[in-house]
Amino acid sequence: MAVDSIGSVLGSSATTSGINDKVINQDDFIKLFVSELQFQDPMQPLDNSQFLLQMSQFESIELSSETNEGVQNLLSMGSSDQSISLLNHSVQVTGSDGGTSTGKISAVQFTSSGVSLSVTDANTGGVTTNVRLSQISLVQP
Incomplete structure (x- = not known):
C-alpha cells in the first residue's frame, strides 16, 4: 500500500x-x-x-x-x-554526456519545474537552453 x-x-x-x-x-x-x-x-x-x-x-x-x-x-x-546573480557571468557547464563547455549566461527562465538558464557558448556563439543550476560546475566573474 x-x-x-x-x-x-x-x-x-x-x-x-x-x-x-x-x-x-x-x-x-x-x-x-x-x-x-x-x-x-x-x-x-x-x-x-x-x-x-x-x-x-x-x-x-x-x-x-x-x-x-x-x-x-x-x-x-x-x-x-x-540564478539572476549569474547573468553575464562566464560559467563552465557539464553536459548530460559528461563533457564540459564554457560560455556566458545570457538568459534566465522560470518554469514550473524550476530555473532554466541559457548559455551562449564562448567558442561557437551558439546558445544552449534548458541548462539547470546543477549543471554549472564553475562560475567566473
Missing part, C-alpha cells in the same frame, strides 16, 4: 468525492469529525482525551503543511536569486 507524504497530500488539488481517492483535506477532516460527534453512542460519548488528541493531530498536520510551503517558497526564492 502506497503512503503519500504530508506535503503531497495537503498540497494536491484532488477531490475526495470518489471511493478510491486517498487524499483528505481540511474540509473533509472537519466533516468527518462533526459526523463522528453526531453519531457517537450516547451511552459512551467521545472521551475528552480522544477529542483533544484528534484536534491536536489535525493542528499538527496543518502546521506541518504551512511549514513545508514556507520552506518550498524559500528554496524557490533562493534559486531565483542565485
Whole structure:
C-alpha cells in the first residue's frame, strides 16, 4: 500500500468525492469529525482525551503543511536569486554526456519545474537552453 507524504497530500488539488481517492483535506477532516460527534453512542460519548488528541493531530498536520510551503517558497526564492546573480557571468557547464563547455549566461527562465538558464557558448556563439543550476560546475566573474 502506497503512503503519500504530508506535503503531497495537503498540497494536491484532488477531490475526495470518489471511493478510491486517498487524499483528505481540511474540509473533509472537519466533516468527518462533526459526523463522528453526531453519531457517537450516547451511552459512551467521545472521551475528552480522544477529542483533544484528534484536534491536536489535525493542528499538527496543518502546521506541518504551512511549514513545508514556507520552506518550498524559500528554496524557490533562493534559486531565483542565485540564478539572476549569474547573468553575464562566464560559467563552465557539464553536459548530460559528461563533457564540459564554457560560455556566458545570457538568459534566465522560470518554469514550473524550476530555473532554466541559457548559455551562449564562448567558442561557437551558439546558445544552449534548458541548462539547470546543477549543471554549472564553475562560475567566473
